[in-house]
Amino acid sequence: MPKCAKSSRGWMPPPERDSLVPSAIEIRNIAQFAGQEVRIEGWLYNLRESGKIVFPLVRDGTGILQCVAVKSALPPEVFERIRGLTQESSLGVTGRVRQEKRAPGGYELDVTDLDVIHRVPEDRPYPITPKEHGVDFLMDHRHLWLRSSRQRAILGVRHEIIRACRDFFDDRGFTLVDTPILTPSACEGTTTLFEVAYFEDKAFLTQSGQLYNEAAAMAVGKTYCFGPTFRAEKSKTRRHLTEFWMIEPEVAFARLDDVMTLAEQLVAFVVGRVLEKRRGELKSLERDVSRLEKCVPPFPRLAYDEAVKMLKEKGSAIEWGGDFGGTDETLLSQDSDKPLLVHRYPSRVKAFYMAPDPARPEVALCVDVLAPEGYGEIIGGGERLADERVLVERIEEQKLPREAFEWYLDLRRYGSVPHSGFGMGIERVVAWICGLDHVRETIPFPRMLYRLTP
């Protein structure tokens, strides 16, 4: 541990340096070291051999570098050590960096020495070979699959999306207020919640931070929470996980139109940031970035009524009053390169806390954002019921346990104001931006109906 100087304000960070691990350079910085002797530390990605010349491909988490080991230029024991390397063995390589047009990254390392940190035994080789594998096999080896360049690209985009969301809200005066994961009761019915033992009592894993967000918004005005969310629904589709991450802003005094604009700006900001910072990852995922580039505001807005009309014309069996199915969402969103905002759904298909439209009480002041290219719903939210009397009616109508909501009703008793917010599912956004056909690849360790390991 580096010694940390103490000041009157407490801890000071250790002095800055180029690399956290000074024993080696990072492959992503290789160009800076052209002509120099360097050491890299990583894992063997692949090994190609041609008699007296060997090409070990080494990855270190920041990139992949092709090394060149020539028999005549190395001590025999070093050359044999390199020849006998197994896939994913960890190693340190020293050599001279050379610009090389034929190499994938434009640079190569002429090996002068190589030490094996841990050798993968040949009688139990690394299971994921550079060939095709089935989904089930890969999911069983998710802890190793993450090492592949494709998964690394997805992890990078996911990270950028999360960071962009935080920056977006932080830069606009929002305060992050963490909401609990363990909750005392269901906010929208217990059937979709995971139940856990809580000492002598029961608790449930949260399905949304929203009710707590409303309390926080009354304290700080603009708030957001970001955390895991749990749904015990037995959904088995490419858009569902039982554990997923959701970012949820909530704004006091905001109306439906305000949060529709907020959602539009957030999505455009996130897409823009990924296009700016993660072009390389999108390219390696073979994402058609031209479609993402068209994703600039304003986004089309469509009332539920019009959406139903449109769906019927396209042959959907939807009737007014029903919620959209997955195919309906696809039908609505596949034609456009921009996300689509669908607003004012029938109140009865929405949660009890949604405010009715004063002009048409049968519809709620709510909005869903459907991602383009058939990716479907990424955001759901709207204006909340601010009137205590109506809220109590809704709670009773839906036969929810009123005692559990007394604290929530307090928010309507002490300076109730109009307020609105929404939740955005991170994995669906990652799937859309990366162009993936399933959300299971968007989260490091997916939890699904039939998948709890690794």
Added chain:
RNA sequence: UCCUCGGUAGCUCAAUGGUAGAGCAUUCGGCUGUUAACCGAAGGGUUGCAGGUUCGAGUCCUGCCCGAGGAGCCA
């Protein structure tokens, strides 16, 4: 929970009811510019499990287990 499809070598997949095979991976050999390298050889199997039909079952039938896609529900 329902519907559809699938389970054969470590992996991806073949195999009319008639001797279980290929490519990759592994091991050995060859090759001084390979790009999921290539060429040659070797090892590797209780065909998801349990029954049944049959002279004979990877193949047909029944049940079960596991998985995938979809429906419902949702972000």
